[in-house]
Amino acid sequence: MRHLLSAADLTRDEAVLILDTASELATVTDRSVKKLPTLRGRTVVNLFFEDSTRTRISFEVAAKRLSADVINFAAKGSSVSKGESLKDTALTLEAIGADAVIIRHGASGAPHRLAHAGWIGGSVINAGDGTHEHPTQALLDAFTLRRHLTNGEGDLAGVRVTIVGDVLHSRVARSNVLLLQTLGAHTTVVAPPTLLPVGIESWPCDVSYDIDTALTDADAVMMLRVQGERMRAAFFPSANEYSRAYGLNAERLRTMRPGSIVLHPGPMNRGMEISADVADSDRSVIVEQVANGVSIRMAVLYLLLGGNTKGQGS
């Protein structure tokens, strides 16, 4: 594995290896000196064409805990807005000697281009591209699910996950559906028909328009951020109607199985897709997801950049 562009790139064994590696590396976070020498002398670039303080910081912390040199390259304005082109930026990073480029970009497929257009030689990690994918988010979600639902080991066979919200525009949903399938979980996506992509019936998941039936036998529910401005493009009539029909509130949470958990990739729209009391409830693992994100990104960097604890990876 040289790049991580899509959750679909991962086999079951590769995904489990990443989760297992993250489990080991998570112990570093619990130490007083939170640092390993593994990537000393390696250069990792955070190339962010979109604002995302959360994801950037998570990758930055992950790289630093492995002793990599981290460069934050906030490339405001891609070639779409006639700034420096992605290619020229890539050539610059190559000249600097980047071992890995973590890219967040508004255009779907931009990481794929960066990895395959012959512009750079290092590893490329997709930190979210357009409405395509966000594979490390799916990995950290799987890591979180595994901790709570399968004793932190193996895959997610038999686990039932319901994903609710703007699937059409969500890179998180795409990566999660793919990875959950790879790990043996059963996934149901729930959204108004306007927020489901054409062709959803071919995805490896069930589809429902009704959140209430989709919650009853779920082990976990993952709420997606829904941007209020979507209503202006006629995806739904109003924020209130959306919230009533698809929002997760305390009443709906009570219909879920005991021990089931609530995830959200953040940032949340409290009162829109998730009520404040649910977000702050003991069933919510949203804050833990953030911590797990660091461990997962450490694992991905570690495995991609040649840290090879178990003689696996290539």
Add this chain to the structure above:
Amino acid sequence: MTALVLRGVRPYGEDPVDLVIEAGVISEVARPGSASGRVIDADGLVALPGLVDLHTHLREPGREDAETVETGSRSAALGGFTCVHAMANTDPVADTAGVVEQVWRLGQRSGLVDVRPVGAVTTGLLGEQMAELGAMAHSQAQVRVFSDDGKCVHDAVLMRRALEYVKAFGGVIAQHAQEPRLTENAQMNEGRLSGVLGLTGWPAVAEEAIIARDVLLAEHVGSRLHVCHVSTAGSVEVIRWAKGRGIDVTAEVTPHHLLLTEDLVAGYDPIYKVNPPLRTHDDVAALRLAVADGTIDAIATDHAPHPHEDKDCEWAAAAFGMLGLETAFSIAQLALVDTGLLDWRGLADRMSVRPARIGGVESQGQGLIPGAPAHVCVVDPTARRIIDPEAVASKSRNTPYAAMELPGLVRHVVFGGVPTVRDGALA
């Protein structure tokens, strides 16, 4: 003046003849080996009437970094064409007699093909105000085809008026059928793959709905309509229905929509980014059958040169369009002749006769008979070549067929009695 003789050539792949050309016309179809003059050995090669393209972007004026009338004419000649229609979306837009005459004169100067300027339907392609269609029709360029290609004339009233107005001078509106609201920020065919790739979908209905509206408008006002680059099976059904109803509609399809499918988008390489987008296998199959049964009248290249930097980037930032002139014949042979859907006469009809008629170009598409203007394309259907983007005559390199091995080679081209291409190179 010595006659030009295409010795042993097989018109439409039929029995060999000597095709004798004098004073710009075909003077005689003689027994093979019998004619004398300046002989071009065309033994066993297939002669077709010079190809006519209804849809070419020559980019001049304004984007001479991508193509000029001169480089585009070279590309056209090498592709077997003797006439191209230069689309109006230049900078400035070809929406006045001045601009279309400029393009026409540049074509005359290069002298490799008939360059027939297409006039814009609306001023600046803005879809608001009808351009001076009459002035362009009555200019030296004698414009007959009007199109806002690249943009759809989406205002129903404006489209109706344009269809009506051009009747006065035998013009035709060539519609770029794309409902704008349904295709805002659209990147690729909408379907299973667009959902997986996270690229905004371009639904087939956005094309089909405009075609349906326009054929009904054409029927209502008794006008002639031409549909540019049909790309979906549904569009074919609408056009077939309209023709069955007696509506005066014609349609074209691009070579790439006869061969390539949306699956190529999966690698996010913008070389495959095109408007209308590459569609599905089912669409390709329906389009091929529609050309075969005549529902689609013409193969038109939509040759769209772009400088390298406009394709060497992320998908969303890239320009729409691909080269077509130098590969059109090969793709048509591969998709239609080698599959048995059309014989050479059929291909000549779709690539020369009908497009000339649609474009109102009386000197073109007249066939290979004595007295016809000597526009001849001589091809070797048995030859194969590997497409090398660095070897094209176009100023741009954005061919989607790079490294593909394609059948059929344009060997010789005669334009108005004068050889423009000899042995696959400019004469």
